[in-house]
Amino acid sequence: MSLRSWLLLAPLLALMTFIIGWPLAKTVAVSFTDAKLLGGDVHWLGLANFQRVLAAPAFYEVVWTTIRFVLISVGAEFLLGLLAALLLDQKFHGRGIVRALMILPWALPTVVNATMWRLIYNPDFGAFNALFTQVGLIDAYRSWLGEPGSALYAICLADVWKNFPLVALIALAALQSVPRELRAAAVIDGAGPWSRFRAVILPYLIGPLTVAVVLRIIEAFKVFDIIWVMTRGGPANSTKTISILVYQQAFSFQQAGLGGSIALIMVLISALLIAGYVTILRKQGELK
Amino acid sequence: MATLTLQGIKKRYGPVETLKGIDLDLEDGEFLVLLGSSGCGKSTLLNIIAGLIEPSDGDVLIDGQSIVRVHPKNRNIAMVFQSYALYPNMTVARNLGFGLEMRGVAKADRQRAIEKVAAVLQIDHLLDRKPAALSGGQRQRVAIGRAMVRDPKVFLFDEPLSNLDAKLRVEMRTELKKLHQRLGTTIVYVTHDQIEAMTLASRIAIMRDGVVQQFAAPQEIYERPANLYVAEFIGSPGMNFIHGELRRQDGRIGILSKTGAAGASFLPLAAANLAAADAAIEARIDRPVILGIRPETVTLANSSTAAAPHLASFEAQVEVLEPTGADTLGTLRLGADQVTARLRPGDLQQAGGTARFAADMSRASLFDPETGLRIS
């Protein structure tokens, strides 16, 4: 790049460095200390915070919970999104309305969605309990969010409901980019539905879907708000993800230094995921 | 090797009738070109033959057998699309063989068929490439190869050359013609390019608003257009239309042009025209008609043209001269109408004056101004 392009970029770079770099630098700095949220003496600890985090079995439990959340949520969002897109790609009456309706969950703010699902799961009058007892799947009302065995799955369901439309939307757009003549050519070539999907549709789906899924993974990995509103990481830490842990350490227990170091570990993992994402994008760019 | 018959094909989209009863009958090995302006229903008709669209009414027969209820893949037709529609993620070889693969042809046989077609189309060196790594002309060949490989009874082409640049288009046109001569397969070819239609077709069906205007050999369509629409559509520069009245003067029947700045001219019909439709012409005397003459049938008059009975001479104002190299287009004023003449370079030195011209009336067409139909 020429000097001029750098100069033109400079104001934005400066702003970005300040907005992103400053808090990041602060987090890095704090993670090597025993800083408390409310101030007081601060001592340099070196890598001690990290050693403490990585040595604690509880940390790995939290990581495992996070991974389960990511796998279940994103996996289901992918499947459901793809199916919904294939369905909405068919011609039927009222397709436009259904397409518009499908976007609604995604347009809801996460906190609203989480609150709504808390009501749905309510152990005394929740719709979920009503439905399941009425169709005979369960005998008595249960506290879906209050039991360690079901809480994470319950949250996943709420998350899937909100986020599968994004995958569906991207998949639908991809489906519609499949040229009509290409589909016709496959019909004339004698390809059945499955061969048509594999030979004609999948090549157009795979790129956008990968991007959608990777984006969702990165996002799901950082999950905080939906869990915080629905369970605060409980019961018995069964829904405690890394973000919740960071928040609890830094703010509930006021251990800014320890929280900072966990946050930093999370940033590193995120960075790896993002590097993967960029690689995928670049590969797709080369293909074109 | 197959005949193709279309009987009363209709297609309705809601209240709109896109095809209004198409009847065409093709002999074995014919090259039919469906020609018409955008939106006239050419692609719809082609897709009906392919089985991608169901007709609202009518029948499609190959070798006398109705195929409207037959699935596209079992119709024994192959189609080449305007966008080529190659499978982007497959190699050229697999693109070529995909139809065979779907029909369960063994790999070795497939391979042989692919190689044969690739050799004919000179794309053997491209077999391992993906479509994205091909030029437009190469993609075109692959698309044609994909159609050829299955050895279908009928080829369908939907504007296959329209995405190529002008030079390549001419080259591929010639190649298509060679290919047809070599394979002898029945072809239905859609285009809105009249040159393509004229050069390729054994017969042309000119369509307008879902109706076939004329179905005939190219030269027949050019020389004897069935109506004003066809006459206008075919030929470049287009046919000249002279508005006037049919009159009997000095014992000869001819067209008296409308009176313009330079007066009116009387153009006697040639014997050929009169004989063809005597009664029809008699009935029209003293009534308005439109005379159609092709630009190349108008020449500069001289001593030899005056003697020829089929040449009608007239005096006209020369408004513009446009040299194109091979010939010079002269814009003349005949009566109230403008006439383009394809003159020899050097016939006239400059525009502005008047000159005498001769029109070959044996190649002229006479139309009814009300119905637009050909009288003779």
Ligand SMILES: Nc1ncnc2c1ncn2[C@@H]1O[C@H](COP(=O)(O)OP(=O)(O)OP(=O)(O)O)[C@@H](O)[C@H]1O
């Ligand atoms: N699915 C459809 N629903 C409603 N109208 C349609 C549909 N498909 C085609 N038409 C109409 O039918 C008419 C003929 O379309 P068609 O594609 O056959 O035209 P065409 O002659 O191939 O034109 P072009 O030269 O532009 O390709 C057009 O007016 C088009 O708008």
Ligand SMILES: [Mg+2]
């Ligand atoms: Mg078309």
